[in-house]
Amino acid sequence: MRTALTTAIALSATVAFTPLATAQQEGPALVMEPTVVSGRTISALVGPCKAYSEVTSPGLNAPIVLSPSSSDPTKGYGFGRVNRAGTYTASVQCDGMTLTAQFTVLRPVINWYLYPTEVEPGGTITAGGDVHTGCQGWGPLESPGFAEPLRFTRGGNFGRFSGDTKVITTPGTYEVVFQCTDRPERSVKTFRILGTPPTTTTPPNPQAPKPKPKPVVKPKGAPETGGGGTAP
Numbered sequence: 001m002r003t004a005l006t007t008a009i010a011l012s013a014t015v016a017f018t019p020l021a022t023a024q025q026e027g028p029a030l031v032m033e034p035t036v037v038s039g040r041t042i043s044a045l046v047g048p049c050k051a052y053s054e055v056t057s058p059g060l061n062a063p064i065v066l067s068p069s070s071s072d073p074t075k076g077y078g079f080g081r082v083n084r085a086g087t088y089t090a091s092v093q094c095d096g097m098t099l100t101a102q103f104t105v106l107r108p109v110i111n112w113y114l115y116p117t118e119v120e121p122g123g124t125i126t127a128g129g130d131v132h133t134g135c136q137g138w139g140p141l142e143s144p145g146f147a148e149p150l151r152f153t154r155g156g157n158f159g160r161f162s163g164d165t166k167v168i169t170t171p172g173t174y175e176v177v178f179q180c181t182d183r184p185e186r187s188v189k190t191f192r193i194l195g196t197p198p199t200t201t202t203p204p205n206p207q208a209p210k211p212k213p214k215p216v217v218k219p220k221g222a223p224e225t226g227g228g229g230t231a232p
Contacts, residue, residue, distance in 0.1 A: 030055070030092050030099040037106050038085050038185060039135065044101075047075030049094040055080065059088030059105050066092075084184065110135060110187035112178050118192045121169040125191060127176070128152065128162025135180035141165075145174025145193060171195030 031045045032055075044055045044064045054063035061083050066076030085107040091100045112129035119125050127141055127150050140149035150165035167174075171193045179186040 028094045028097065028099060030090065030094075030101040032090055032101045032103045034102075035104045035106055036082050037108050038082060039108060039180065041079045041081050042103060043077070043079050044090065044092070045069070045075060045077050046092050046094055046099060047072065049074065049076065051095060052076045053093035055090050055092045057088050057090035057103075059083065059086065059103065060090070108135070108180075108185055110178060110180070110185065112187065112189075114176055114189045114191060116191070117189075118194055119167050121167070121171060121193050121195055122147075123167055123193075124164050125150070125167055126162060126164050127178075128154075128160065130161070131159030133178075135185075137181040138178065139181050141176050141178060143174050143176040143191075144168075145170075145172070145176075145191065150176075167191075167193055169193075170198065172197040 028047055028049050033042050036042045042060075042064075044066065046052050046055070046066060047069070052066055054065055055078065056063045059082050061081045064078040064080035066078040069075040069077040082103075082105045085105050087102060087104045089100055089102050091098055093099075111133050112127060114125065114127045116125065125146075138152075140151045142149055145167050147166040147168050150163050152161040152163040154162045156162075173190055173192045176189050176191065177186055178189070
């Protein structure tokens, strides 16, 4: 009974320490989040290394500066902001070795609203959103159908914001652009000003004077004709 118990304890210890032994045998690596939304931050972890460089990649706005990890000083840890959507390779120098990792930047879904989508000529239209728009910053909304840009002048709980503007009096369908100020992504919505849009062709003017007919001109120097008789 004692022999069986000793064997079980030994087996249990072997199983428990096997992952740790395997982890200690692994070489240095660069680990990054596999996916991140454009405009957000991404984390990078490299090591174990005695010395390491910054993490660089075309998908980063700037190189990631690493600092020793609080849980393991042989590893470097840091954050950086990503830019345009796409799949990129990041690299770092670790004790003279080049380590790489891939990550994908996803296109953001910009959440905002425009109300109403149909408005009377010269009427008021409202737009807004909250901190979950997908942008870090935004400016006034522009549209050919606005009498002036729509500025977000009201705030609320949970980062909500909104604003109003007047539309022009010309009926038609118009686009509104929500442009992120911190990156190139944007979102476009449409609204319609009620009424009949103006036509692009000019109708004929019934009051316009009609052109005068040209006078008939007889040719000069034509021979005269007579009766054809002879004198006695």
